[in-house]
Amino acid sequence: MKVLRLSTQLHKWIALAVGIQVLFWVAGGLVMTAIPIETVRSEHHVREQTPTPLVFDGVQAPGAIAAAQNLAVARAELKSTPRGTAWVLTPVEGDPVTVSAATGQAFPALDTATATQMAANAYRGDGTPTSTVLLPVAPQETGKEGPIWRVDFNDTERTSFYLSPQTGEVVTRRSNVWRFYDFFWRLHILDLKEGKDFNHPLLIGLTFLTFTIVITGFILLWIRVGRDITVWRARRRDRTG
Structure with missing residues (x-):
């Protein structure tokens, strides 16, 4: 239970802290995959x-x-x-x-x-x-x-x-297509000034925090699935017994 409680708290608060940037990452990824690079380059x-x-x-x-x-x-x-x-x-x-x-x-x-x-x-x-x-x-x-x-x-x-x-x-x-693309690229790498540096500490830190969200999410999933299986088996024994 302690692991479940700790994982839940970490998952919740870290997700709250980095959720907006994760949204920017997903939105930027959508823009960069939806618009052909040839169109961006005119x-x-x-x-x-x-x-x-x-x-x-x-x-x-x-x-x-x-x-x-x-x-x-x-x-x-x-x-x-x-x-x-x-x-x-x-x-x-x-x-x-x-x-x-x-x-x-x-x-x-x-x-x-x-x-x-x-x-x-x-x-x-x-x-x-x-x-x-x-x-x-x-x-x-x-x-x-x-x-x-x-x-x-x-x-x-x-x-x-x-x-x-x-x-x-x-x-x-x-073009305006390039500028639209560039805006989301800058959000994606968190370099709003020049849009070039994707190795700076802020991006690395947020990426690490996002990684912890994934890990704690898997832990929560593992615990909850295991608990659900245990409950299902107990109910099945009660019905067959």
């Missing part, structure tokens, strides 16, 4: 693009570009972009530098009309661009740093395309 709004072949004519050597900019480069990547062939130079220290492979210099600044057109060219769906703005600091939801272009579309999900100010590439996509 992949259905990405227009299929024909690969653009790299243009090697007139491409400057990365070593010469690095020397001109006094960079100690650890890696150089040549790629096609909406604005032409580009070198992405990753220095030993610091952030990658993107330059035109033809000129060795940074691409000219994008204007609003060009950014809008590039986003529209990359978009698939029934929406049209409604707002284009160059943000001096990338929003947290992009996971990027530095300036970034944001082009909003008036589709059902209120999709936003974020473009690189250097190359005009769509570096990430966000």
Whole structure:
């Protein structure tokens, strides 16, 4: 009886303490399994693009570009972009530098009309661009740093395309579906600020407490089922006796 009483009290009070978070976990799990991740990432709004072949004519050597900019480069990547062939130079220290492979210099600044057109060219769906703005600091939801272009579309999900100010590439996509999903993800891992850390003490502690609810629940079930079986056997003996 002492074990039953102790298990009952632990189960009741711990469940009361963590019940709301368990509700968030279940709700978050439902959202994350019900909404396809491709929809969250707005992949259905990405227009299929024909690969653009790299243009090697007139491409400057990365070593010469690095020397001109006094960079100690650890890696150089040549790629096609909406604005032409580009070198992405990753220095030993610091952030990658993107330059035109033809000129060795940074691409000219994008204007609003060009950014809008590039986003529209990359978009698939029934929406049209409604707002284009160059943000001096990338929003947290992009996971990027530095300036970034944001082009909003008036589709059902209120999709936003974020473009690189250097190359005009769509570096990430966000929508109200993504924000809804992200809200429940943050609740799920209890990191409302950044939505990245799922190893912090609060989450670990609540998970441990939830584990104790399961254990005490099994103990209560075992005791109650055993008691019910004993009562059933006693009644059966009385009827047969």
